[in-house]
Amino acid sequence: MKKSLGAKTIAYPTPAWAIAAYDSEGKANAMVAAWAGICCSKPPCVAVSLREERYTYAAIVERQAFTVNIASTAQVKELDYLGIRSGARVDKFAATGLTAVKSELVDAPVIEEFPLVLECRVLKTVRIGIHTQFIGEIMDVKADEAVLDGGKVSVDALAPFAYAPETHEYRALGAVVARAFSVGKQIES
Amino acid sequence: MKKSLGAKTIAYPTPAWAIAAYDSEGKANAMVAAWAGICCSKPPCVAVSLREERYTYAAIVERQAFTVNIASTAQVKELDYLGIRSGARVDKFAATGLTAVKSELVDAPVIEEFPLVLECRVLKTVRIGIHTQFIGEIMDVKADEAVLDGGKVSVDALAPFAYAPETHEYRALGAVVARAFSVGKQIES
Numbered sequence: 001m002k003k004s005l006g007a008k009t010i011a012y013p014t015p016a017w018a019i020a021a022y023d024s025e026g027k028a029n030a031m032v033a034a035w036a037g038i039c040c041s042k043p044p045c046v047a048v049s050l051r052e053e054r055y056t057y058a059a060i061v062e063r064q065a066f067t068v069n070i071a072s073t074a075q076v077k078e079l080d081y082l083g084i085r086s087g088a089r090v091d092k093f094a095a096t097g098l099t100a101v102k103s104e105l106v107d108a109p110v111i112e113e114f115p116l117v118l119e120c121r122v123l124k125t126v127r128i129g130i131h132t133q134f135i136g137e138i139m140d141v142k143a144d145e146a147v148l149d150g151g152k153v154s155v156d157a158l159a160p161f162a163y164a165p166e167t168h169e170y171r172a173l174g175a176v177v178a179r180a181f182s183v184g185k186q187i188e189s
Numbered sequence: 190m191k192k193s194l195g196a197k198t199i200a201y202p203t204p205a206w207a208i209a210a211y212d213s214e215g216k217a218n219a220m221v222a223a224w225a226g227i228c229c230s231k232p233p234c235v236a237v238s239l240r241e242e243r244y245t246y247a248a249i250v251e252r253q254a255f256t257v258n259i260a261s262t263a264q265v266k267e268l269d270y271l272g273i274r275s276g277a278r279v280d281k282f283a284a285t286g287l288t289a290v291k292s293e294l295v296d297a298p299v300i301e302e303f304p305l306v307l308e309c310r311v312l313k314t315v316r317i318g319i320h321t322q323f324i325g326e327i328m329d330v331k332a333d334e335a336v337l338d339g340g341k342v343s344v345d346a347l348a349p350f351a352y353a354p355e356t357h358e359y360r361a362l363g364a365v366v367a368r369a370f371s372v373g374k375q376i377e378s
Contacts, residue, residue: 002306002331003333009235010330011259012259012342012349013351017200035228037224039224041319042318045198047322077367078376095377126315129229130231131228131229131234137196140194141194145191145192153355155356169366171363173353174364177358178265178266182357183266184269186266
């Protein structure tokens with residue numbers, strides 16, 4: 001028997017991705033989005049939802065581009081800072097010591113220190129409610145050599161983390177539980 | 190210096206959620222979506238992307254409802270099975286021994302054995318590319334008493350897992366890394 005918790009945004013895992021963009025004056029800014037996810041394989045797309053009052057919102061509308069920067073667990077302090085202050089008041093790159101490097105593919109900055117980045121141009125803008133969803137076509141994914149193993153991202157080397165909504169925690173992406181598209185075959189044997 | 194990996198859907202974490210719906214004849218079916226995420230706080234919404242050829246796609250279009258069922262690590266085998274077989278050929282509930290119970294709020298089945306469920310009605314349908322995104326308004330979230338602690342979901346009791354795209358693994362949501370909206374304040378001190 002399940003208990004009702006109400007109409008809420010409770011789900012696991014949700015990401016904690018740094019969304020970076022240039023404002024109208026060319027200042028790099030980044031915020032954290034948890035209401036986000038991959039949304040299409042071809043073209044490869046990622047969806048990120050922002051409230052209109054967020055500083056990054058106008059920047060994405062104007063530049064029609066953003067990057068999704070994925071931090072390692074060792075960078076959780078910097079990531080969290082990007083989510084608690086507004087680019088309207090502070091230069092978050094200066095405050096954190098993070099470096100904004102212009103993407104060669106889209107009109108948005110890449111956070112150099114975070115090991116994985118998705119460079120996106122806005123394909124579609126979807127108004128939902130207090131959040132608006134930007135669907136970004138992934139033009140390229142770039143990764144630090146240090147997190148690659150045989151040309152693929154090593155999850156253990158990347159050491160990413162997730163956001164847990166109700167308890168407001170970041171949780172490590174931990175041990176391998178099973179192989180996907182494989183363990184389920186045991187059902188039939 | 191970052192290395193280009195190409196225009197791919199590489200991101201961490203991504204979910205592995207069981208999306209359940211009734212087909213035109215009222216048969217319950219469920220599939221696994223990794224291209225998904227919360228997308229709005231008010232109204233509370235979750236987005237799930239499906240390819241048109243998936244059996245569940247027509248079911249959601251017809252019923253305009255679905256549920257997002259979140260499994261515990263102990264149920265990874267059942268979850269994975271839902272992702273590797275098609276409801277067009279097998280009765281996945283019969284094969285796995287999972288139980289479909291009609292939601293009281295939306296025209297879709299709930300997977301009784303999975304501890305957390307979001308009951309959704311389709312608010313918007315967004316065509317992207319080979320995937321179409323269904324934005325579901327979350328009408329209620331229900332959880333097993335066993336995963337609640339003081340009325341809130343205990344992440345440790347729920348023991349959810351994530352999907353890692355490139356390596357095709359399920360990874361446990363592990364240890365607490367830091368408190369969100371908190372650890373970043375150290376930057377300013």
